[in-house]
Amino acid sequence: MVTEHRPGSSRRSERSRQAILGATRALIAEVGYAKLSIEAIASRAGVGKQTIYRWWPSKGAVVFDAILALSEQSPGEPVALPDTGDLEADLKQVVRATVAEFSDPAFDAPIRALTTELVHDAELAALYEKRVAAPVDEAKKERLRSAQRAGQLRADADLDLVLDLLYAPVFRRWLLRTGPLTAEFADAVVEATVRAFSPAAG
Structure with missing residues (x-):
């Protein structure tokens, strides 16, 4: 038919x-x-x-x-971070975008409600991990691997730990409302993280 x-x-x-x-x-x-x-x-x-x-x-x-749908990224569309060859600049662009998103009331309300449910609903948390967190984290790790190959990040750096240090301060400040989410704050977090995992720091 x-x-x-x-x-x-x-x-x-x-x-x-x-x-x-x-x-x-x-x-x-x-x-x-x-x-x-x-x-x-x-x-x-x-x-x-x-x-x-x-x-x-x-x-x-x-x-x-x-x-x-709040973001420009379509569900299922491959995720990629900017790779200009300057790790610090690229991470600042990405973390600044995250800070801006958390500061947007249209994003804040539904994500805050969803975050509350993720704490109590294991099935929902697993769905979130599969559809959202895992693909995005893998894209971030691929950018960090590129930095490792370029000698901008320690070869033995634990990439999960790098991501935790990059995003945990932003998430904590947003979730607990402990301070303003600004571009300057995003830049400071990136600078501290890149410095901690630079080859010179090893």
């Missing part, structure tokens, strides 16, 4: 998809992940539940796509 595609149907589908993702972000900020339901998302977005289930198999899948 040939499926008929009416003019404008793809535009309507994309409008519905964006409405669903926007409704999901708004609701997770208002009620949290645990109380979020497909019914509530559908009602807020003005679509039927069947529309949501046609595109996503579960509530968790909708939430992840809603949060991933």
Whole structure:
């Protein structure tokens, strides 16, 4: 059977998809992940539940796509960090972008709600690790490996530890609201981390 595609149907589908993702972000900020339901998302977005289930198999899948849609990176799209040959400059660009993202109210509310749920929901945490954290961390490690090959980072550096030192201060300041998230703070974290793992420090 040939499926008929009416003019404008793809535009309507994309409008519905964006409405669903926007409704999901708004609701997770208002009620949290645990109380979020497909019914509530559908009602807020003005679509039927069947529309949501046609595109996503579960509530968790909708939430992840809603949060991933906040960035320019599309779900499943390969992740790559800048590699200009200057490790410190490249890391400053990336960590500054992270700081700016955490400072954006549109990003802060849904991520803060999701982070709370990750602490209590092992299944959700595993999904997050698989779909978000692992691919991004691997891209970061590949940039660090490039720096090792170029002699800008110690060859024996523990790359997991390097990432922890780069991002833990940013995450802690954001999560606990212990201080301002600024470009200057991002630069200071990068400088301290690169200095700690430079060949000269070894």
